[in-house]
Amino acid sequence: MMKITINIDCTPEEARTFMGLPDVKPMQEMMMKEVEERMKSNLNAMDPETLFKTWLPAGISNMEQLQKMFWAQFNNGPIGGSSKE
Template identity: 55%
Template structure:
């Protein structure tokens, strides 16, 4: 036996019927906090800020790579 039943109700009415909590205020709070954090992070995506943050690390890594190549090319001169 197969029974089909269609119920028309809003999501709020369905949550209330099943006894589920209303999480909309929490979702709104989390979304506003997420928006604030994303806005703050967008400021760090400024090209000048990114280059100034990455450049010292990149240059240091390149210098270490050069030192490694030099040490392998000239094994007699080790410090």
């Protein structure tokens, strides 16, 4: 039995071209730019004011209305019925 070893010294680009594989670097760069843009736009959604507006009902537009809603709930008494004295 005979073994033959061949060492080829080439760059990855040269090997890819020799084997007929496509150059995906431009597509990869384009995709990375898109991922970066999406991440930046999602960071804007993490702004506290934006989160506050998203989580609260549309009828509550400012902090004063929110406070009035909370106080109205507290003034209604215990949850589940009348209180025993």
